[in-house]
Amino acid sequence: MYRLMLYYLIGLVAIASLLSFAGVLAFKATDILLSGGFLVLVSYASNKLFAYVFRTTPNPESALITGLILALIVGPLAPFASVWVLAAIAVVAMASKYLLVINKRHILNPTAFAVVVSALLLKTGASWWVGNQFLVPFIILGGVLVVGKIRRWHLALSFLLTYFAALFVGSAFSPAGIGTFWPLLKSLVLYSPLLFFTFVMLIEPLTGPQNRLPRIYFGVFVALVLIAVQRYTQVPYSLELALLVGNVGSRIFSRDIRLVLRLRETMSLSKDTVAFWFEPERPFVFTAGQFLEWTLPHSHPDSRGIRRYFTIASAPSEKGILLVTKFVEVSSSFKKALKDLKPGQKIIASNKEGEFVVRNKTSRHLVFIAGGIGVTPFRSIIRDILDRGQKVSITLLYASRSPEEFVFGDLFQEASEKIGLKIVRTTTDSQSAGSAWKGKTGRIDSDMIKSEVPNWQDCLFYVSGPDPMVVSYKKMLQKMGVASHNIKTDFFTGYSG
Secondary structure, X not given: OHHHHHHHHHHHHHHHHHHHHOOOOOOOHXXXXXXXXXXXXXXXXXXXXXXXXXXXXXXXXXXXHHHHHHHHHOOOOOOOOOHHHHHHHHHHHHHHHHHOEEOOEEOOOHHHHHHHHHHHHOOOOOOOOOOOOOOHHHHHHHHHHHHHHHOOHXXXXXXXXXXXXXXXXXXXXXXXXXXXXXXXXXXXXXXXXXXXXHHHHHOOHHHOOOOHHHHHHHHHHHHHHHHHHHHHOOOOOHHHHHHHHHHHHHHHHOOOOEEEEEEEEEEEOOOOEEEEEEEEOXXXXXXXXOEEEEEOOOOOOOOOOOEEEEEOOOOOOOOOEEEEEEOOOOOOHHHHHHHOOOOOOEEEEEEEEOOOOOOOOOOOOEEEEEEHHHHHHHHHHHHHHHHHOOOOOEEEEEEEOOHHHOOOHHHHHHHHHHHOOEEEEEEOOHHHHOOOOOOEEOOOOHHHHHHHOOOXXXXXXXXXXXXXXXXXXXXXXXXXXXXXXXXXXXXXXXXXX
């Protein structure tokens, strides 16, 4: 997500500079490039300085993103005439990440906070110049990619729909009537920073809620605060204030976690699948099936960055946190750094998320569909069911490219003996299976499901694996007649690297 956002913002700065150079935008391209470059430089340098002072590992991508957002909403200022103002705004933004924190995680959106402080103390805030009709197509295109990538459409839409609905109702009850709404809507889309704010600042992951339903509430709340500030006060910078109020509300009602984990041991599960057992420095409570955002700063990160999402493969009752991942011939720099970790070395985990969980008391038959490394949440869930002594009826349909890639066999056998887990393994590459393979071959399809799960119409399905696989199986199940509310999905973006 961070690297895609970085490219998105760089692209907007580049496009704005080109349009200004061509005379389409009423700005100087040199002002955009020089002031933007200066903001990025100061953000990066001050981030490293604060990280050194507070003895933590800096995230360079985060600093670059903050600098670029500031470049798109502040100014564009003549850099040499405004050097101290620009420097102050960037430093304040970075300082908020280290000073305004709870559990070592910042509370407020850094750019929104810096703009408000600058407006109050330096009399220079945000012009939001990025809200321009000529940039709107590029804002929408990049925003759609980012929001789709991180699955935050529920947040973006809850904010936008609530905001537009409130404006519509307000227009209906205004003396001028409903006819004022449509020109206002056009103005908001084409000539305001509302879309940029939604696609870039609202969805910032570290200062918002960590689960789907709370994020929807967050979007609605920020929209209502924005309407209230704009309609009932004369306070400027309503976007920034609404977001900051939302950040505070989110932190009050959410259970935030930021874990420092130390590697205990590494285990090879198959030719290319490795398990990493970590010890948390403090007690950690989670629900089987949830996942974490893992941060591992390392030298020369590639385009995929220093952060990744992984399922917690251990059960809540187990001692330690288990991360299981697959390595390919040319792995990402993140995975290479992960594989090079030595016992005792640290990694940071945060943003506990996920609703891919099983209710404590369920009488329904569960069907788990796992593709490759997508079996990891099922390892956590099944281990948890065994440890709790629950009586749950489960069929696990587990697909892998070859027999050698199947993992967690001992656990699944224990579950088979104790709770009657039915496990169906199938290899998708029949040539690699060999004559010794006695299991199934081919993809998990509707015929296999109907054959192995006689009461499939009444079951609750859980699907986990690479994103394309999850999307494909959800469509297949719906085509079979399984209701959408009986299908839970988990996905692993970029799992092959």
